[in-house]
Amino acid sequence: MKRTGVFVCHCGINIAGTVDVKKVAEELAKHPGVVHSEDYVYMCSDPGQNLIEQAIKEKKLDSIVVACCSPNLHETTFRNAANRAGINSFRCEIANIREQCSWVHKDKPRATRKATKIAHSAVEKVRQNESLEPLSVPVTRRALVVGGGISGIQAALDLANSGFEVILVERSPSIGGHMIQLSETFPTLDCSQCILTPKMVEVSKHPKIKLMTYSEVQDVTGYVGNFKVKILKKPTYVDPAKCTLCDECTKVCPIVVPNEFDLGLTGRRAIYIPFPQAIPASYTLDDKNCPDISTTIACGKCADVCKPKAIDYDQKPEVIEEEVGAIIVATGFDLYEKENMAEYGFGKYPDVLDGLQFERLLSASGPTMGKILRPSDHKEPKEVVFIQCSGSRDPENHCAYCSKICCMYTAKHAMLYKHHVHDGQAYVFYIDIRSGGKGYEEFVQRTVEEDGVVYLRGKVSKIFEDKGKIVVWGMDTLTGKAIEIDADMVVLAQAMRPSKGAQELAKKFKLAMDKDGFLAEAHPKLRPVESVTSGMFLAGAAQAPKDIPEAVAQASGAAAKAVVILSQERLFHAPTVARVTNNLCTGCGMCVAVCPYDALSLKDGKAEVNEVLCEGCGTCTATCLRSAIQVKNLTQHQVAEMIEACLGG
Amino acid sequence: MAEEFEPRIVAFLCKWCSSAGSDLAGVSRMEYPPNVVPIQVMCSGSVSPLYIFSAFNKGADGVLVSGCHPGDCHYIKGNYYARRRLNLVKQLLEYIGLEPERFQMSWISAAEGTKYTQVIKDFVKELKPLGPQSKLRRTP
Numbered sequence: 001m002k003r004t005g006v007f008v009c010h011c012g013i014n015i016a017g018t019v020d021v022k023k024v025a026e027e028l029a030k031h032p033g034v035v036h037s038e039d040y041v042y043m044c045s046d047p048g049q050n051l052i053e054q055a056i057k058e059k060k061l062d063s064i065v066v067a068c069c070s071p072n073l074h075e076t077t078f079r080n081a082a083n084r085a086g087i088n089s090f091r092c093e094i095a096n097i098r099e100q101c102s103w104v105h106k107d108k109p110r111a112t113r114k115a116t117k118i119a120h121s122a123v124e125k126v127r128q129n130e131s132l133e134p135l136s137v138p139v140t141r142r143a144l145v146v147g148g149g150i151s152g153i154q155a156a157l158d159l160a161n162s163g164f165e166v167i168l169v170e171r172s173p174s175i176g177g178h179m180i181q182l183s184e185t186f187p188t189l190d191c192s193q194c195i196l197t198p199k200m201v202e203v204s205k206h207p208k209i210k211l212m213t214y215s216e217v218q219d220v221t222g223y224v225g226n227f228k229v230k231i232l233k234k235p236t237y238v239d240p241a242k243c244t245l246c247d248e249c250t251k252v253c254p255i256v257v258p259n260e261f262d263l264g265l266t267g268r269r270a271i272y273i274p275f276p277q278a279i280p281a282s283y284t285l286d287d288k289n290c291p292d293i294s295t296t297i298a299c300g301k302c303a304d305v306c307k308p309k310a311i312d313y314d315q316k317p318e319v320i321e322e323e324v325g326a327i328i329v330a331t332g333f334d335l336y337e338k339e340n341m342a343e344y345g346f347g348k349y350p351d352v353l354d355g356l357q358f359e360r361l362l363s364a365s366g367p368t369m370g371k372i373l374r375p376s377d378h379k380e381p382k383e384v385v386f387i388q389c390s391g392s393r394d395p396e397n398h399c400a401y402c403s404k405i406c407c408m409y410t411a412k413h414a415m416l417y418k419h420h421v422h423d424g425q426a427y428v429f430y431i432d433i434r435s436g437g438k439g440y441e442e443f444v445q446r447t448v449e450e451d452g453v454v455y456l457r458g459k460v461s462k463i464f465e466d467k468g469k470i471v472v473w474g475m476d477t478l479t480g481k482a483i484e485i486d487a488d489m490v491v492l493a494q495a496m497r498p499s500k501g502a503q504e505l506a507k508k509f510k511l512a513m514d515k516d517g518f519l520a521e522a523h524p525k526l527r528p529v530e531s532v533t534s535g536m537f538l539a540g541a542a543q544a545p546k547d548i549p550e551a552v553a554q555a556s557g558a559a560a561k562a563v564v565i566l567s568q569e570r571l572f573h574a575p576t577v578a579r580v581t582n583n584l585c586t587g588c589g590m591c592v593a594v595c596p597y598d599a600l601s602l603k604d605g606k607a608e609v610n611e612v613l614c615e616g617c618g619t620c621t622a623t624c625l626r627s628a629i630q631v632k633n634l635t636q637h638q639v640a641e642m643i644e645a646c647l648g649g
Numbered sequence: 650m651a652e653e654f655e656p657r658i659v660a661f662l663c664k665w666c667s668s669a670g671s672d673l674a675g676v677s678r679m680e681y682p683p684n685v686v687p688i689q690v691m692c693s694g695s696v697s698p699l700y701i702f703s704a705f706n707k708g709a710d711g712v713l714v715s716g717c718h719p720g721d722c723h724y725i726k727g728n729y730y731a732r733r734r735l736n737l738v739k740q741l742l743e744y745i746g747l748e749p750e751r752f753q754m755s756w757i758s759a760a761e762g763t764k765y766t767q768v769i770k771d772f773v774k775e776l777k778p779l780g781p782q783s784k785l786r787r788t789p
Contacts (some may be wrong), residue, residue, distance in 0.1 A: 008665035070672045071689075096687075099675030100668075104766075105683045108657075114683045121688065472656045512725065532725060596693075596725040618695025622734065627699075634691065640703055646659050646686035 002127045004120060005036040005061040005534055007052055009043035009068035011098055016041075019560055020112040024067060027116045029053040035059055035125060056085035063087065063126045067095035067119040076128035080134075088147070090633055095122035100547050101337045111206060117646050124641035126556030129633045130618060132575040137612050138326040139225040141566045144169065148218055149177020150331035150548060151555040155200050157330075158559035160208035164566045168203060168233055170213045171291025171501075172260075172524040174278035175200055177332055181261065183362035183370075186412040187443035193277065194363070200279040212384060218319065218508050225325045225533030225571040235315035238271070240282035241288060242310035242362055245273070248406050249283060249311065257289045263357045265375060266367040271302045271311075276365065285311065326535050326562035329509060330555060331502050333541035336391040336495035340398060341398050345463040350376040351470055352463065352490045354390075355409055362416050372420045374489055381424065381488030385472045386410045387460050388430045391495035399495045401516055404545040406493035407434045411447040413491060418451040427485055429460050437547070437559075456483060463490060496545040509536060510598070519543050531559040537561050577614035578621070580607045584628035591620035591629050600629075611635045658685040660769075661700060663693045663728075665787065666717035666758045673762030675699060681769040684776075688786035692726025698738045705742075705785035710749045711776045718756040720783070728756070747784050750775045751780065782789035 006574060010016035021039040030214050036059045041482040042050050043066055055061060064087070066078045105111040141164055148170030156168040168175070179185075180200075182192035203209050212231060219230040250448035253269035261274045273283050282378045288300060299512035303311040304307040324588045325636040335354050338346040345352050353361070364370040373515040374381050378500045388410050393397040414426040421464070421580045433455075435441045447453045456473035465471070469486040498517040506513050512520040522530040529537050537558035553574050565571065578591075578599070584599040587605035599613035607620075607629060626637055662668040674681070690696060693716025704712045714735055716728040725788045735754050743749050756766045 003733075070675075074654075074667070074673065096672070096689075099672040099674075100687055103675035103678055104681055106680060107683065110683045114686060117686045121686070306650075307767060422766070594730055596727060602730075615724060616725050617692040618690065619692060619724065619727045619730050622695050622697040623730070631691065631695065636697060639688065639700055641699065642688050643659055643704050644707050645711055646688060647657055647704070 003034050003035045003060055003501045004039075004123055004127060005052070005055050005064045006034055006123065007055075007064065007066045008037070008097075008119070009048070009066065010039060010041045011069060012041065014455050015068070015102040016096050018105055018108055018111045019115045020108060023112050024097070024116050024119060026121065028119055031123060032349070033118065034123060036061060042263060043068050044077055046648060049077070052078065052081050053085040053161055056082065056087060059458060061087065063091040063093075063129065065093050065119060065307070066124040067097045067122070068098050069098040069100060069113065070094075070100070090125060090132045091129050093122045093126040093129065095119040096263060100360070100617040105292045117648065120325045120648065121642040121645040122290045124645045125634075125638050128635065128638045128641070132632060133200040134572040135575050135577070136570045136572050137225055138325045138570050139565060140227070142166070142324045143321075143326045143328065143562050143566060144217075144227070144229055144322065145175070145328045145330060145366050147330035147332055147540070147542065148172075148213065149173030149330060149540060150179040150196065151332065151542075151551045152177070153196075153203055153500055154537050154555035155328045155559045156203060156209055156521065157199065158556050159562060159566075160206045160243060161170060162563050163208070164557070164563070165208050165210070167210045167212060167231075167324065168217050169217055170211075171216045172274065173214050173236065173284040174274045174280070175211070175213060176275075176279070178356065179548060180277075181356055181363075181365070182359045182411065183366070184416065186408045187437075187439040189412070192506045197277050197452075200277070204279045208644070209412065211260065212320070213282065213603040214284060216509065217505070222532070223610070225269055225565060226612075227324050227327060227535065229322050229324060229327075229567055231320045232320060233318040233320055235287065235317055236282065237285035237287070237312055238283045239310045239312060242308045244308050244310075245281060245283075246307070246614050248305040248307070252301040252305050253300070254299065255289055255291065257286075262360045262367050265352070265357055265360055283310075326537065326565045327509070328537045328555070328558045328562055329505070329511065329531070329538055329542055330558075331537040332499045333496045334499045336497050338494070341390060341492060341494070343462065344387065344460065345465070345470070346492060349463070349470055350466050351381070352492065354494045355406070355413065358413055362413070362420070365492040370420075372417060374644075379488070380421055382421065383485060383487045384414075384426050384489045384491065385460075385485055385487040386414055386426065386428045386491045386493065387472075388428065388493045390492035392493075395433060399497070399516065401545070402434065404434070404494040405494075405496065405547045408437070408443070409439055410433075410491075410542045411453075412443045413452040415447045415451050418453065423552075426451075428453060428455045428489075430455060430457060431459065437549075443586045444500065458483070468583065475580070496541060498542060502542060509533065511536060529554055529561055535565060573612055574616060575611075576616045576631060577611045578609045578616065578618070578629050578631050581628050582606050582624045586626060588625070590623050590625070594619050594623045651772050654777060654780055656773060656779075657708065658772060658776070659704045659709050660685045660687045660713040660715065661690050661693070661696045662687050663716040663723070664689050664691050665723035666721065667693075667715035669759035669763065670757040670761045670765045673759065676760075677756045677762050679762055681747050681766045684774045685769050688699070688730065691737070692722065692724045692727035694729075694730035696731060696735065698734065701735075701738055701742075702785065705747070705751070705782060706787050708782070708786050709784045710779070711753070711772055713753050713772060715755045715756065715757045715768070717764075718758055721758065727729060736774040745789040747782070748779050750779060751782055
């Protein structure tokens, strides 16, 4: 025989004002199995809790129901009290008779009847509740960071400096991401390489960081605290330990392909170093472009001239398995594909560039050594048109969202152009100027007032080439006049898109994506660095367009969240998870198919629950045709009794 | 004059959105009729067709299932399963002759105390003219 106690709270007059609490307590006392029932003015107060503890001990109660406010407020309070009196916390249930009853009704007799039903339903539930202990699993105290841009670098350094081992995986041959391609950064005009390369070196030298470049995550299994990842390490055919960066190999390599680092403005050889400060400092033989390596008869020129014998054509792809407790995804962005901007002649006219290409022209280590020259004829452009929102804020044709950083970098581009070409003229077409941020508005003002950049509010309708000039047709909506500019160069502030391959990666990691393909955070306000998957965190432009300071802040936030997991010896998990009754299970696998967490699998023809992955949602319960799978402490039996109680009387 | 018919309604509310929305209605002191007795479930996806039949069998005049808005499920996609499954239940109930108004589904977020209040008010109003449900009710 169960021995349940019921405790009805007045909550001052909050409950007692519309619910006859004494009557509720009396009615509940009549139910079989309820051996104690009383009311008190404030159950959550110290005397109230003492009263509960005392009753549990004196009446030898094995379960209790507290009829009071929402479980969100005091479930923990009363479960702790139950625990102190010697019964398992899961044998305490809350009947919400305030938010869902006394506060929303005025008719006292009817509210009292409803409160009685709610409390009765809780009694029926608690009678069948099992005593449970939180599930605990040990934590693998290492982290994986995916993406070696500024966000990944920051997150990896923060984690490593907190004392945890980090594996930093980057798919290209060097870390640095897009930030290392930039010339100077707004609004302070710090040289991007000057502020980033020290961090890159720190990553490569850090004893806690295992850097894996030219590598991709192939597979992720497991759960928070215990992930298993498979990382594909592609062959670079060059041993970084032996490579002395003498550059002899590139001089003899006969293959020239567009250089990704300069966005096609220059070429590179099939064996190359992406940029002189690359980390790791070594060459990569790109086997997609070296025509012979797949047939194992490489032309051999690079190996012939390599004095330290660093080149090894026999390197093979390797799959490395690692175990980690937390994962930070910082896969960054790519610019909106130029093929999409046909109206702006992008890809058709060599002097129509995107923002990153212009960054390369501005860069002292870029293809023109920091001189602004037209790619077509290497002449200095005297009239340059910058077009903002190229692909952004255009729901009909392109991306609906604002890419956030373009107003600022366009202002920077126009300013730096004027610093390089004093007699030149810069025009900026804009829809709005969004310069929220510390020192940002002042920076834009400076561009207009000190550097004489002409801002034209309106969109550009067409760009075409005429007699060596790029003619820009636009509209100045403030004066209502049509504008025609015979420009020498046009720079498009292309929209930011999630980096290529982000979608496949999201699938591998079981991360959610928003409608634009950026990785979705767990809550837009309160959990901005957590993903929907427990133990995986987001940083940088992979989550939404953002500038460097925001990316760094989010990366540090993600690292701090990861530390919360890694700093624990064991992780605890709610034990109200699914359980299979083996003799009812037919092994049909329907529950396996619907589980949102991949917590179910078939083993020996029966469904099996991975208790650590299971979140207890119960979708499997509703799917099972034979009621063979139930969530502990909210079984179909319990719900049936609760329904009966809700309708009774 | 006979006492006005007061329908008895069971509401299955998901813990994360609809139950929290119902709490918000309380905190905001909104008023709605006391005909509904809520049962908190973890997810609308866990609401088995059995629960709905069982409620009607035990004498419910109406059953409400409410979860997070599509796309907002705390458990990623439980409410999508609920939507598909319960639409079938609704069709089945209609097929066996139950008035379609007696079973309702609604997506109520934790911020929608007003919506919860309105859903309950409308539900009670729609059920009153139908009178007691006897089609699926077990004979005492």
